[in-house]
Amino acid sequence: xxxxxxxxxxxxxxxxxxLLTILAAHAVAWSDTLLDLERKSPLAxxxxxxxxxxxxxxxxxxxxxxxxxxxxxxRAHWRAAILMLNHxxxxxxxxxxxxxxxxxxxxxxxxxxxx
Numbered sequence: 001x002x003x004x005x006x007x008x009x010x011x012x013x014x015x016x017x018x019l020l021t022i023l024a025a026h027a028v029a030w031s032d033t034l035l036d037l038e039r040k041s042p043l044a045x046x047x048x049x050x051x052x053x054x055x056x057x058x059x060x061x062x063x064x065x066x067x068x069x070x071x072x073x074x075r076a077h078w079r080a081a082i083l084m085l086n087h088x089x090x091x092x093x094x095x096x097x098x099x100x101x102x103x104x105x106x107x108x109x110x111x112x113x114x115x
Contacts, residue, residue, distance in 0.1 A: 038089065044099035049111050058095075061085055061102055077105040 039059030047055040055061050065082055072078050081101045088098035106112045 041092075041095075043102075044096040047099070047103055047106060047112060049106070050113065051111075055102070058085070058089070061098075065102075072109070075105075075108075077101075077108045081105040 039057060039062070041058045042056060043058065043061060049055065055064055062085065065078075065085060068078055073082070081098070081104070084094060084098040084101040088094040103112065107114060
């Protein structure tokens with residue numbers, strides 16, 4: 001079953017938009033509510049941005065995602081990154097997938113170099 005269909009079944013017809021609106025409205029609170037251990041938990045691999053910043057931990061990723069503009073949050077690759085990090089916060093086995101999705105979103109917006 002496609003992910004959008006599952007989300008719509010769980011959250012209603014406009015479920016994904018609703019979920020993204022909630023995350024956007026509470027983005028700072030979302031990143032602030034992580035426990036210290038979770039904030040310090042390393043991603044599956046570090047992500048070096050072109051501007052010199054490095055996203056190494058779950059907290060770094062949450063902080064980065066909380067600063068996305070509303071236009072960025074509407075793009076499919078950022079929605080996937082947000083959704084997968086949310087899943088990883090609830091179930092650590094999704095951390096590799098969340099890191100890969102975040103890397104893909106950063107690549108799509110040319111914020112990191114392809115290696």
